Amino acid sequence: MSTEPPPSKVQTPDALHPLANAVLTTDRTWRVTFFNRPAERLLGLSEEWLGRVLWDVVPHFHTTGVKLACQQATTAGKPTGFSVGWPLDQRLLRIQVFPVSTGMTLCFSDITHRHRNGEEAPAEGTVAKYADRIVELTQALAMAVTGLDVVSVVEDHARQLFGADGVGFWYRDGEQLTSFGNAGNTLEFVNWMKETPPPPFDRCPAGEALTERAPFFISSPAEYVGRYPHMAHMPTASGKKAWAFLPLVTSGDPIGVCIFSYNRPHAFSPEERNLFTVLCGLIAQALARARLYDAEHRRSHELQRGLLPRVLPSLPGVTTAARYLPAGDGAEVGGDWYDVIPLPSDRVALVIGDVMGHGLREAAIMGQLRTAVRTLADLGQAPDELFYHLNSLVGDLGDDYYATCLCAIYDPTSRLCTLTTAGHPPPVVVHPDGSRYFPDLPDNPPLGTAAFPYETATLELPEGSLLVLYTDGLIQDPTRDIDQGMAELSRRVARTREPGSADLEALCDSLLSGFSHTDTSCFRDDAALLIARTCASSPQDIASWQLPEDPKAAGQARKHVRDQLTTWGLEELVMTTELLASELVGNVIRHAKGPITLRLLRSRTLICEVTDRSLTMPRIRHAADTDEGGRGLQLVAALADRWGARCTDSGKCIWTEQSLAADKSAAS
Structure with a gap:
C-alpha cells in the first residue's frame, strides 16, 4: 500500500459526504483518493483502501466492465454512463464516470427498484450531474488566496453550478452587514444598497440565515414580500425574483452571508438545497482562510511602508522623488527599499537596495539595513567601510540571506559623486544636454555572500544631472532579462524627460507607466525607483x-x-x-x-x-x-x-x- 497521504485530504474535503448517492474519486494513476459514506457501504470500502489502485480495491470492476469503461472515458476525455449488475447482491447500479483534471470521479446510484417496475433508468442522477463541478469548485476554492479570489471562484463556478444570475457577499460587522463582492447585480442597485440604511439585523433574510445558521430560500417576490413586508421594495429594486441566503459559519462564528439570486421565480429542489448546504461550508472555510491571509498581507505591507521614508528630505544638494510598488498577484512583501540621507557639508547619500526573497523576515532585514546605513553614514563612515559593515550584518543573519545595495554620495561643493555597489545594477546618469549612460562600477559581490574589500568609483556631474536608481523588480520580468530592462529604462528616461523639466514626480510616474506597470498587480516582484537631480554650490x-x-x-x-x-x-x-x-x-x-x-x-x-x-x-x-x-x-x-x-x-x-x-x- 502507498505510504503517501491520500490527496483527498487536501483536494476533496467532505464536500460530497452529505450526498445520498455513492461517490468515489481517483487520481490519474487510478489510486483511490476519496469516497463518501454511501460508497463505503455500497462497495465495502474502508479508510485503509485510500491510496490503493481502484481495480485492486474493487475486483468486481474487472468482470463488470467498469474498468474498460473508465479507461475509455479517460481516453475520450468525456463523461460516460452505463448500468451494470452488481454480483454481490444482485442489484442493478447506474454508474456515471466523469474525467476531471486530477483523475476520475465515479457516481453510483441503485436503480434496481426502477428496473423491476419497468421504469427507464435516468440518463443522469443528481449527484452525477453536479459531482464534476463540485470537485472543480472545491479545488478552485482550495487554491484561492485572498478574499477577492474566493469571490471570483464562486462567481465563476457556483453561479454556473446552480444556474444563478447573481451572487453577492456580505461581511458581518457586529449587527451590520457590509458588501465586499457583487456580480450579476446592476451598478444602480449596488450603489442604492450602499446608500440605503440597512434593515434591523433580525428583520432581514440575510440576518435570519445567520441567526439560524442554516440556508434560507425564497422562491418568488410574493414570498419575499409576504415574509418581509417592511422590505417590499427590495425585489423591485434588485430586479431579482428568487434568492438563496447561505450563512458562512466557521468554528461556530458567523462571518457573513453569500446570496445567490435569480431573474425568475425558482423552486429550490431538495437536491439543490442539499448542495447549497454543502456550499456553505466550502465557501466559509475558504473565506475564513482568505481573511486571515488578507489581514496578514495588509499588516505586512503596513510594516514595510512604515520602514520606508515617509517624506523625502528637502536638501540644497539634490531634488528627489521616489516610488515603491509592492508585488502583485498575492505575492508576499519584499525587501526593496530606498533612502535619502543628509550628510554634513551639504553632502547627501542616495541609497537603494533589495533583500532577496519575500516575506516578513525579508522586510525586517530591509529595516535593519536602512537603519544601519543611516547610523554608519551619520558616524562619517567612508563608503567602502560602510559596505564592509553592511556585509558583516547580512552575513551574520545566515547563509540563506543576501542583499544588493547601491550608495551614491554627492558633494555639491565639488560636484563629485562617489558610487559603491554590492551586486546592484548601476544607475542611469543623464547630463543636462540629454546624454545618458550607465557608469562602469566595480564588480563588488552582494552583501552577505563573501568578505570582500569594496571598491568605489567617482564621477563628476554637471549641475542639473539626473541619477535614476532602481531595483531589478522594475525592469526585469519573464519576457525581459536585466540587460534588456536596463536598455529599455535608458530609452524611456530619454523619451519621458523634457529639457528643463523640474517635475521629478511626473518623471517617476512616466517611467512606471512606460514599463506597463500602471496596475501594481503587474509586478511579479516588488520594485523601487529613486530619482535625484543634482545642484552645485555657488x-x-x-x-x-x-x-x-x-x-x-x-x-x-x-x-x-x-x-x-x-x-x-x-x-x-x-x-x-x-x-x-x-x-x-x-x-x-x-x-x-x-x-x-x-x-x-x-x-x-x-x-x-x-x-x-x-x-x-x-x-x-x-x-x-x-x-x-x-x-x-x-x-x-x-x-x-x-x-x-x-x-x-x-x-x-x-x-x-x-x-x-x-x-x-x-x-x-
Missing part, C-alpha cells in the same frame, strides 16, 4: 584657506572668519564662529598633524570645517576641575547647533553647523 558661497602648522594659525583662522562673514553680511555670527574655528585649529596643532585647511560654506546653515592629515577622531573628555585642558570640544558642542567628524581620503574633517540669523529669528 562659488560665492565657499571660502577656503590653507593654514600653517603653527600656533599662529588660530589667529589667522579668526581673521579669515571675521573678514569672510563680514563680506557675507553675517556679522552676528562672527564672534561664535571665531571661537569655533580657533578651537578646531588649536586642536589640530596640539593633537594632530597638518597641513591644515579651513573652509566656510554658506548654505541653509553656516558650516565651518577644519581638515588635517590625522586619522585619529576627536572625542569629548570629561575634564576635572583642576585640569588645564580638555574643554575645547565641550565648548564646540555648546556653541554649535551640530558638530562632528568624518574621514577623508587623506585624513579627517571636523565640522560645525550654525543656524543663520533668519532661521534663528524664525525659530524664536
